[in-house]
Amino acid sequence: MLPLATVTHPGGRSPMTCHYRCDDACSKPVPNTSGSAYFGDIFTAGISRRTALKATGVTAAAAGLYAVAGTQPAAAATAGRGGRSSYVYDFEGTAPQPFETDKVITPKGFTWKPLVKWGDPIVKGAPKFDFDKQTAAAQAKQFGYNCDYVGLVRARGCHDKGLLVVNNEYTNDELMFRGYTGAAALTPEQIKITMAAHGMSVVEVSKKGREWKARLGARQNRRITTTTPFAFDGPAAGSELLQTKADPTGRRVLGTFGNCSGGVTPWGTVLSGEENFNGYFKVDAAPAGQEDAFKRYGLTGSKGRSWEKVDPRFDAAQDPNESNRFGYVIEVDPSDPRSTPRKHTAMGRLKHEGANVTIAPDGRAVAVMGDDEKFDYMYKFVSSGKYVEGNKRHNMSLLTEGDLYVAKFTGDGAQDGVSDGTGEWLPLVLDGKSKVPGFTVAQVLVHTRLAADKVGPTKMDRPEDVDINPVNKRVYAALTNNDKRVPSQIDEANPRATNKHGQVIEITAPKNDHTKTTFTWKLVLICGDPNDPATYFNGYDRTQVSPISCPDNVAFDSKGNLWISTDGNALGNADAFFMMPLSGPYQGHLQQFQTMPHGAESAGPLIVDDTTVLCSVQHPGEVEGASPDAPVSQFPYDGTGQPRPSVIQVFATKH
Template identity: 55%
Template sequence: MSLHRAFTPGSATGRNVRAELLRICGGPVRKFLPLISHQGGRSALTCQFRCGNACAHGVANTSGNEYFGDIAAKALSRRGMLRAGALGAVVVGVGAAGAVPALADPGAEPEVAANGFGWGRGDLRFTPVAPNTADALTVPQGYSSSVVVRWGDPVLPDAPAFDFDNQSAAAQAKQFGYNCDYVTLFPMGHHRALLWVNHEYTDENLMFRGYTNGAAATEEQIRIALAAHGGSVVEIERRGNTGDWKLVTRGRRRYNRRITAQTPMRFSGPAAGSALLKTAADPEGRTPLGMLNNCAGGTTPWGTVLTAEENFNQYFVNGPRTPENARYSIPTGVSGRRFDRVEERFDLAKHPNEVNRFGWIVEIDPFDPQSTPIKRTALGRFAHEAATTSVGRDGRLVVYMGDDSRFEYVYKFVSKERYIPGFDRHNRTLLDEGTLYVARFTGDSPGEIDGSGKLPADGAFDGTGEWIPLVSGSESFVDGMSAEQVLVFTRLAADKVGATKMDRPEDVERNPVTGAVYVALTNNGNRTAAQVDEANPRPSNKHGHVLELVEQRDGRFTWSLPLVCGDPNDATTYFAGFDKTKVSPISCPDNLAFDRDGNLWISTDGNQLGSNDGLFVMPVRGPERGYLRQFLTVPFAAETCGPLVTDDQRSVFVAVQHPGESDGATPDNPTSHWPDGGASQPRPAVAVVWHSRGKKIGA
């Protein structure tokens, strides 16, 4: 995902002061698939297993929120105000954020260019990779790559070797899980580190021979799928002094761990114990079981992982027909993987609250394999894409989050108390009490956004915005909803306060050099010409864009679009004003990351330009701002996830998710053989890329 600060355990338990460790660490070309009616360039297979065919269903957000183009058309132009440094309109209906004394300042700014970041010029010198459809991980000339860990590799010391045709749930629970998404690294000195990886979802069509559907699957196949979800902690080691890393396969490996859909967890925060979270198996509403569809994530300054549950709705059957369930696209019938056949809790006709126990940010301590994962209810419940943390100038912890669905929202949490370096016990309570906000955007060029892609007269898609408070502890700021309701049904709360509908807000990351915040808006084929606005300026937005946000000190922000994706020859694209004849084509930005020089790295999901997905890098300051270049492509029909640039900028980790997940693919007719080649089955894996001569990435 993003570039995250590095931590190592401060004692044998891994629970002592970790802040001190911030100082450490320093193929054959394939033919194009025929076009299909799925958004984002995905195959029907990906749509089925990743998100339950979300794009084939109606948009869940049917609120009457105005698209901010409507609002802007009614307002006076704020262009002159922006130039004078003034701010936009106050919050409507809930009062100005600064006027609510119980709230922490939602505009708390981070320390910029701290902890050694930003010491370089950010120059990037490599020959971009050309778009292709090869069944290979393609990297620039002068670079090398290797596979660090793949589906089925042993995680626990007693895990058996992977056997595709003789899988078992018991084995999978000890092996590396299936699709891998978010990646982060916790260095333990120069040559060893812990690698955390999310396992987002399973594709049973590619995992099992003869698989047809969940109703016909064997119970053991369903249990294998349950065990293949979640996440993995694995110990890895550097090969000599290179940027190459490999899985540690010997010794005790005492930190290695598998988290699955059946791992005991606990709720914390204001909604813990709520009647909305109680079930027959957990009448106290405090001990959920497992996590599902973990997409992106983040880390905390005290050295833990924050992993985000995203498309959790698809795993359930027979959901009651309620407005709340409809807003979260909970199935009302029977379909999908049919986890309910082996665990009754997935049948909502019998256990209607079980679905409310998913859709959270989960905190996991990678240094304590015996610790209980924590679902942090203060951060709200929705289709979480990420949870990126930073410490504001006032010392409060800030967490940015996106809700990855069409016309959904961007959120921020600000802790009530301040982060205290080294005070681990105190810091671990910061995510339990604070204020949850949702963003409202306003353009500064009313009447000029017509969907043509033409820049407004001021030369930029830009404007102002405000963070609208939803809830703070046990106090709700949403009429008609209690604090517990706001946290469990956060989407409905955001609807009520007039948040801005965005084009699938996925990853949200903060630049460690400039302090600006970046939002990946992947695509939205459902936006009509009447619904365009300055932050979402194209109808039928199939290529997506990236938004840049700069915090102000009173709960407001300014924003602009430095990147509007697509073919550079398309007049509707924009690369921060850089010469478009020199840039790489890009489609469907998904995950974002920064290197320590402040360059923006962008991975894609569902490229609609006819080539494989890839990883791109773009300077966001200086004369090369907007000079986007493709750094790698992933194998055929795969998605690019991660990515992670190490602090020393000698390695780039990337998760290769669902290789060969194309229409018609089966184990008897695979369309990819990555990473093992030959006649092997495709296996999702984490790979690492480094400069063959030991130079820093991009040099």
């Protein structure tokens, strides 16, 4: 029997979340024990500076903060319209809700509806969902479990049709099966059901009026699971580190799991990041010669999820290289349900939160990425080839070859009340050659964390989603939290010890050219209770903003406003979505938009045509002690009696 951890977890996460999502990472030593710099000496002046900033409204009562939040227009573009519009950025902010609230709460004038739910029969021939009659064969054709990233690829020439692509990150086994007593007691069929519930789901959707509908059983619908064939590409494909008994070529691998965030490419495919893959492997001892790598990726001591009972590749003793085949950015062409997805080794192996691509002025593709672990790094990839408008086949080769970099941040030390400075992208692979002494290119790309440790990047506070704003062309990264950082380790980019609430960093490339190796940066949001003088809302009056904790995903509307989802609110509130303008008179005016039900994480969001927010309600009811016989959430309130992770849509009730 594999019991749930009972240790106290930082932030607002349930022990159930930590157990299934990240293999109880909070209760284990931080994997990064390298000597990479913290640059704390540069920040000495900044500590006193930040502490001394008891600016506008620091003494405001919490009740007052919540009451006034959202009383001004969210974006200057909506002012003077004579009443609120149907645009999602034009709303009155909502108040924080207790974690136990089992409701989806939207702003005044908005409503929500489910779009697709766990178990919905999306592939032709799939049976209708029946909680007490689940099978692996059915789940392989039904919408997957905990949904995270949401992407929409529009049909060519058709504005109201498209393909919804969703990551199904992990499962809550004790919420899926009655009588659960531990992973060790799962039947082989139940294990196969959990394996089939991971991966990705592709669903045709169409819009009628204001509402999107899922087209169940449509031709292009697809499930990608732990047994779907994938191809490796890039410089590490075929290397010894990727070769296994089942695949001596090192070029074919089955499945994907732990998929967190992602992005739609300019050429119409979807990227997805394999994140917390380590907890799926049973590792009694690290393989000879890979001890450092297994420790650095959190594999050492992993108990797995009993998958090795039905597939021996999940036992490191049986297949020591199998875990090296996960932790990549994958690319899926949703328009072709028969296509083979690929894992891009050129983009490195991390706990990838996701990847998002922009096209540089010279035509090269640039992808920005975060490695979601305390004290880990931010990365970017620059393609060797150049984007060709309209040539999808060519463009799908862009992420197979290029340069890989890791970020180093330096604070300016100025006592101006702003955490900002300059930075440098340090090369790991450049022009097809390793820039890390003692590492081959294949070693850099498979053991990327170890390689990055050697070049001195900045240890960050859990870099999660990283994306490029389509309006101002700047990069924004959610740094979720880091309770392990001590005072001697703070720097201007990570300015707080025992950081429970996280921050959002903005990166500006010279002339908006992200192929350049230098940049400037600024923290545009330092999260927490606005009463705390250490918080910062891009210069906006703290008495007028919403409290926020643990930013996870970032997104943008057509005005360039920043949208943020949270994961594990350490203020005791339910997770939610927020919007913050990045320019104009309301720059920094953070407002809460939508609140999640009991136990759920907000994931996504995707802002569609500025009129609809598509988002995932992930792991509703994920609360310690909950079970199918004693659920704590009924979301999506469909009468089944069980919580079902779902993608929902939020839109204005009228124009």
